[in-house]
Amino acid sequence: MRIRIIKPGILSTIQDLGRKHYLSQAVPVSGAMDTLSARVANIAIGNPDHAAVIEFTYADAEFMTETDMLMAYAGDGATLQAGDIIIPPEKPVFIPAYTSIQLINNPAGSRTYLSVAGGWDIPEVLGSRSTFITAEIGGFNGRSLHAGDTLASTETFTPITATIFDRLKGETITYPAWSVARRMFLPADTKHIRIVPAHEFSWFHGLALVNFLSLPYTLSMNSNRMGYHLDGEPVTRIIKNELLSTAVTPGTIQVTGNGSLVLLMADCQTTGGYPRIAHVAAIDLPLCGQLKPGDTIYFEDISHQDAEMLYIEREQELQQLREAIQHKYL
Known part of the structure; x- marks a missing residue:
């Protein structure tokens, strides 16, 4: 499966869930800004x-x-x-060869993730x-995507992916009735970002903390x-x-010298x-990944224990989603 970039947009890069084992060597995590949307796009097609x-x-x-392509997308940017x-989001979609696909702006967010x-x-x-552009490592030659770039899939399909592709392929754009419903994994109020106090929390004035x-x-x-x-x-x-x-x-929130x-x-x-x-609690960091200049947010403190339990609950829900798709197709 292969696509050619006609117009790359403002910033389009290859990402996954990041490189988390080299922090001691000063290598940033990088990866998707909204990991939930990236994961949903992959789960929807069995990746x-x-x-x-x-x-x-x-x-x-x-x-x-x-x-011919089997793909899915998720996120609030387009x-x-x-x-x-x-093309509906958060579900597997079969796209015939030589189909031109445009990304139309969605004011709800800033980033969209395309899986294949x-x-x-x-x-x-x-x-x-x-992709970590600053060091020119990872992704497509360590850079953002340009017009004319060609990207191919690995062709290593899971059994679920192969089954979905076989059922959907045809002469026209095709997709099932079901979708993942990413909103189920998000809080009702996406403008209140839950945080846990960090090491220097007590360094600040009480009124400043209230504010x-x-x-x-x-x-x-x-x-x-x-x-x-x-x-x-x-x-x-x-x-x-x-x-x-x-x-x-x-997710770390720092306070500069001017406050x-x-x-x-x-x-x-x-x-x-x-x-x-x-x-920022791990469960809400994907919300931050969809923010754009001018967006207003509030911070709400929760305990470390609550942050951990919320994260575990969401992971369990995502696992149930994977099992439901597997049960449907295998």
């Missing part, structure tokens, strides 16, 4: 969760299928369309196919895959000690010298 996907940032992109046909049967055939670098947990913060234009700068009430410190560079990961907040994201550095006020 392993970690199979490589294309992460499209916003829309204004287009590609051509050069062979709607896929072939001519007058709107077998996953995109990209070499692993340090255990991941994810941090009650006032809105807006994503600034100065934001990217490395981190989001948040505009809002400054968070003032009691303890003025200098902090030696210490460990940070995607502004930086939410670290997928391509963030592995150490930092700013105090860490909080860390």
Whole structure:
């Protein structure tokens, strides 16, 4: 299975769930900004969760299928369309060869993930196919996708993927009645981001902490895959000690010298010298991956135990989803 990029859009890269075993060597995690959408796109066609996907940032992109394809997409950045046909998200879709597919902007979010049967055939670098553009490693030659690039699938299908493909293939765009319903895995209020206190939480004034947990913060234009700068009430410190560079990961919220907040994201550095006020609960980090400049969010504190239980519950629900699809087709 193969596609050719006609128009790459603002930023389109190959991503998976990231390279998590090289933080001690200062290699960022990278990977999908919205890991839930990336996983849903893969699960819908029977791929392993970690199979490589294309992460499209916003829309204004287009590609051509050069062979018959089985694919799926998920995320809030775009709607896929072939001519007058709107391709539904979060379900397996058969696309005939030589079909032109456009990504039409969806104002609800910023990123969309495209999976293909077998996953995109990209070499692993340090255990991941994810693109880290700054170091030019991973992905498609260590860079974003360009017009004219050709991408192929691995052709190594799971039994579920092979069965879905056999049932859907034909002369026209075809898909089943069912879909994954990604919204079931998201909280009802997607603008309240749950956080747990971090190591330097007690370094800040009580009123500053109250404001941090009650006032809105807006994503600034100065934001990217490395981190989001948040505009809002400054968070003032009691303890003025200098902090030696210490460990940070995607989801860490740092407070800069002037009291502004930086939410670290997928391509963030592995150490930092700013105090860490909080860390986004793993279950809500995918929500952050869909934020765009101008979006306003609130922070809500929960315990480490609650964050862990919410994560475990979602993993169990995703496993039930996999089993339901397997039961349907095998």
